[in-house]
Amino acid sequence: MTPSTGKDLKTGNGEQPQRAWRPLWANVVAAGVILCAAAAALIYLDRLYPVGLGPRQPIPFSHRVHAGIKHISCFMCHDSVTRSSRAGIPPLQTCLLCHARIIRTYPYIARLREQAARNQPVVWQRVNWLPEFVYFDHSMHLRRGVDCSHCHGDVRQMDRVAGAVKFEMGFCIQCHRDNRVTHDCFVCHR
Known part of the structure; x- marks a missing residue:
C-alpha cells in the first residue's frame, strides 16, 4: 500500500487483497464430507464382497481363481477328503503339477518351487478349527451328499478363504436334525 494514495499496489484500488485461505470451518466441512464418502464407499464395497478376507497366507493362493475361474475341482488339491476324516492341505508337489x-x-x-526343492513345507494359517474332542469325518459327509459349501461357504468366490460359519455344537446338531441324521452325543464325541 502506498502511504500517499491509500491504494494497494497489487489491486490498484483501495480494497483489501483477497485472502488465499478458506476459513477453518470450511476445511472441517470438506474433511467431514470426504470422511463420509470414504465410509460410504467402504460399506458399499463390503456389500459387493460379502465373504470378506480370511487370514493372510504365506503364499497368496486364490481359491476364486483356481476353483472359480479355472474350475479346478476341490478334490484335485484336497484329494484325501474322499477317503479320510480330514480334508488336508495339499503337498507342494500337487501345486507343482500345474505350476x-x-x-x-x-x-x-x-x-x-524353491521350498519344494529344499523339501520345506509352506506353513499355512489355519482357517477352520474344531476342538480335539470332536470327531468329524469329511469323507462320510461327502458320501452322504453334503456339499463342501454348506460348511465352508462359496469358496469359489474367495481369494483368501474365510470361515463361513462358526463351527459350534448348535450348528452341527441343527444340520443333523434338518437332515434327519442321528444327533447322539457319541457320534461326534469319541
Whole structure:
C-alpha cells in the first residue's frame, strides 16, 4: 500500500487483497464430507464382497481363481477328503503339477518351487478349527451328499478363504436334525 494514495499496489484500488485461505470451518466441512464418502464407499464395497478376507497366507493362493475361474475341482488339491476324516492341505508337489509349466516366473510360484526343492513345507494359517474332542469325518459327509459349501461357504468366490460359519455344537446338531441324521452325543464325541 502506498502511504500517499491509500491504494494497494497489487489491486490498484483501495480494497483489501483477497485472502488465499478458506476459513477453518470450511476445511472441517470438506474433511467431514470426504470422511463420509470414504465410509460410504467402504460399506458399499463390503456389500459387493460379502465373504470378506480370511487370514493372510504365506503364499497368496486364490481359491476364486483356481476353483472359480479355472474350475479346478476341490478334490484335485484336497484329494484325501474322499477317503479320510480330514480334508488336508495339499503337498507342494500337487501345486507343482500345474505350476511346473504355468506362470513359472511369478515370484510366489518361484518361491514355491524353491521350498519344494529344499523339501520345506509352506506353513499355512489355519482357517477352520474344531476342538480335539470332536470327531468329524469329511469323507462320510461327502458320501452322504453334503456339499463342501454348506460348511465352508462359496469358496469359489474367495481369494483368501474365510470361515463361513462358526463351527459350534448348535450348528452341527441343527444340520443333523434338518437332515434327519442321528444327533447322539457319541457320534461326534469319541
